[in-house]
Amino acid sequence: MNSLSSEQLVAMFNAMADSMKSSIDHLCELDGAIGDADHGVTMSLGFEAVRGALAELDPQQAPPTVVFNTAAKSFLAAVGASAGPLYATAFMRAATAVKEQETLDAAAMAKVVEAMVDGIRHRGKAEAGDKTMLDAWIPAAQAANQAPADTSLPELMRQVAQAANAGAESTIGMQAKKGRSAKLGARSVGHMDAGAASTALLLNAASQFVVTTFGSH
Amino acid sequence: MNSLSSEQLVAMFNAMADSMKSSIDHLCELDGAIGDADHGVTMSLGFEAVRGALAELDPQQAPPTVVFNTAAKSFLAAVGASAGPLYATAFMRAATAVKEQETLDAAAMAKVVEAMVDGIRHRGKAEAGDKTMLDAWIPAAQAANQAPADTSLPELMRQVAQAANAGAESTIGMQAKKGRSAKLGARSVGHMDAGAASTALLLNAASQFVVTTFGSH
Amino acid sequence: MKTKKLINNPDNIIEEMLEGVLAAHPDHLYQIESSPRAIVAKNGPRQGKVGLMIGGGSGHEPTFLGFVGKGLADAAAIGNVFASPPPDPALACAKAIDGGEGVLFMYGNYAGDVMNFDMAAEMAAMDDIEVRTVLTTDDVASAPIENRSERRGVAGNFFIFKAAGAACDKMLSFDECERVAIKANDHTYTMGVALGPCSLPHTLKPNFELGDDEMEIGLGIHGEPGVERGKLRSADEVTDALLDRILDEMSPSKGDRVAVLVNSLGSTSLMELYVINRRVKQRLDDINVDIHASWVGPYCTSLEMAGASITLHHLDGELTELLQHPCDCAMFRAG
């Protein structure tokens, strides 16, 4: 069965970093409509810091749990903001979830996604429907959780990404309840949440990476 | 012979005030190209102050010399800037030049224009060709001075205004030597001097007023 | 079209700004070597004194950096532009300024700041430093009065930090310092208006759009949408609109005293601010409210945003004394 090595996991983080870098303006624009216009900068700075920290690791010596923990620390230290604690906590939970694993197969990746959602929920105390990144992450975790046991890693990631896309889309109709845009009330309706948008981009980049690495089945 | 009463002189000042008011943006733009973009504001504020002060006079009791002195004081008090001392001095000289006169005929108006030039020259210490309002005032005074003794008041004013127009035009090719735009050196070439432009506008408004009042001969 | 700024690589802008700040204010401030986004007052922190840490995203200068100094804040944790700092600099500040009596964390109420500073507080607790947090929530426009605790902290920080800093400097107990901080926040009301956007150094694009003849009342200091968008009105009308909402909530009695802050969001000139201040004085005179003191200028900015805010700090004897207490900061002095 397909399974990501630590080296491949690092490469997947780099693919996500690339995706954030090329989306800076787009995400800032989304955040600008109902927030403070910095989400693209924050996500890109954060993932560039992750890229840099992971490059220092020797993937032979560093199992996936170390990769996630390194990502957590470097992301947080680089950016703060809302995204910092949320993603740092998410990555730390992911690190715990894969503590014993040498490589990550479909089942492990499903655990990763679910652990990340737990982390984001724990840190931010938001609920589904509050118009945050959770509205992309929760359906992503549900897709991972509901996938049959024999789903391949590429197929799993495809479904996860697709669910995140739909989740991000669904935030357009929502009224913000958490975060900066919450002060907006009804005026937040009609705009996609920037954090949900970046979630979808990240999971699509991850899915694409897996497909490229293993083929689509 | 045609001769301006004090009442008509006041009305002529009001016509000049109207002209300045409708030229604020134009004169500011000219000043902006090589100066500090305020000449239209200054001239209009100044002439509005003159309008206000002259309205307080009883023209029956106030000979032309009083009108000019009142204009000098109110203009200066309202605006300062470069235009303030220059026009205040000019009006004071005009007041002296017509001290004995009950009304102003062509000869008196010629003296007024020449006295004003003397005042501006005395106060500003500029020379012909320095790219200032003098480059419109000096030809205006020359026209007044060279007009045959029998020139009618409307005709005199027409010639004065025409000379000022040509003088203002001639500043386009000049390099500034006095005033704010003097720091510019060669970059001042190609722009009409704002003070010369307002001089032409003032003298045209005055000429038009005289023509309207007395007909063109 | 990109907004023009005098910057170098935007990735380094905070470090470069801090280098410039330290170069200009070496007698007031130092940077913690292991955590350079932690900026500490040279003469503030001392044994037996409650420490006061403030902080938040950059781009609001002189808030927060400028209010670090003897008599006001002991340290500031500095984030990226409009982004909360991570926990690390806040933790480093807490350690540097702890005088054994606990450390007060004060900052504007934004989700990101709360998460990061709370993490820092938890970490400080592990090092046996007691941290308590008082959030500033002076932005009247950002939530109805029933939900005051959800409001954002904006320019009123100036008065709230000043009161708390004075309490700390007077060596009051942790309980007292916390009480004073909460009280100062409760007595502080801000309303702002924006006329034009600012641009983040990374994007150089306006962070919101506003019609050529429009203004927005209640817009946040990071460009978060406000409560009312409309045609630009005269300074007096805008001042009245802002003051009406403030006075409505504050409901001062005749003879009450206030301190006033008329603040520029960035590019609005002192000339305009003083015109506004004139109207504030007229309105307060009309209802017999005394002005104890006024500050007019750029105290809490949003980079080069155009607009202004008005803050009233509703004084009683205690708050007056705290306001008068001397302080000596890099970018602000009083007393």
Add this chain to the structure above:
Amino acid sequence: MKTKKLINNPDNIIEEMLEGVLAAHPDHLYQIESSPRAIVAKNGPRQGKVGLMIGGGSGHEPTFLGFVGKGLADAAAIGNVFASPPPDPALACAKAIDGGEGVLFMYGNYAGDVMNFDMAAEMAAMDDIEVRTVLTTDDVASAPIENRSERRGVAGNFFIFKAAGAACDKMLSFDECERVAIKANDHTYTMGVALGPCSLPHTLKPNFELGDDEMEIGLGIHGEPGVERGKLRSADEVTDALLDRILDEMSPSKGDRVAVLVNSLGSTSLMELYVINRRVKQRLDDINVDIHASWVGPYCTSLEMAGASITLHHLDGELTELLQHPCDCAMFRAG
């Protein structure tokens, strides 16, 4: 498209601004009743002291108003936006601050100011008040060094007025005060850069045009064209371009001391100014020039113009002492 401003009728803007200034700073300033554009320090002027009057057009706040106070200027004569005041307020100031030892007039070297203030000086002489004038000419870009006396006065006013004000406050003789003022001016060098225009309240139109990606070095504080227009460069490159011209003229020796002013023309943010200040420090460190003190912020603005200027004040023992001399003004305090 009109520039948006928080103003009322522009014809009243100076009176309204002054009303707001007096409302905010009643302990520092008063207005002469018969000449309301004459603003006088409450605690500055006194018998036996040379009086210092500064002044010029409005729109540069906190210059000139903000520098009136004990230890600095005794009074300021206030003009319309970018327009010299008429002689009357200057004369009123001179009368109000004359302590029997004479009055020093100091202001930037602009034709309009010279004409108006000279008229005031002549009128003062008729009232037996001796007036001497020292023009500030710190703008390096505005004329070649051979014609230093033709240069404009810009942000360096800050240091020049400070030195002269200290000399007056120390009760030095008229000759000494004049000597110090001239010396301070000779030791002060400013270079500025503009990134965008401002608009006069009456026209609400940009006072000059600049390409979307352009800057102009040496542009005057009223928008007068500068010496070099080009593509916007990085903060470090621009700082170097400005400093190179200053250092070239000042030609400091190793171990010399300077005071630094990094000034915003209006909408350029503190963040950018501190980035510039960082580079100034690096450059001065490189050539072993000591920084005695630095000021960073909006000290001499052009309404909301975008851009900045750098001023170096070349110190010796005397100028250092004068700079350190305390002053307490409405918008500025030192010592």
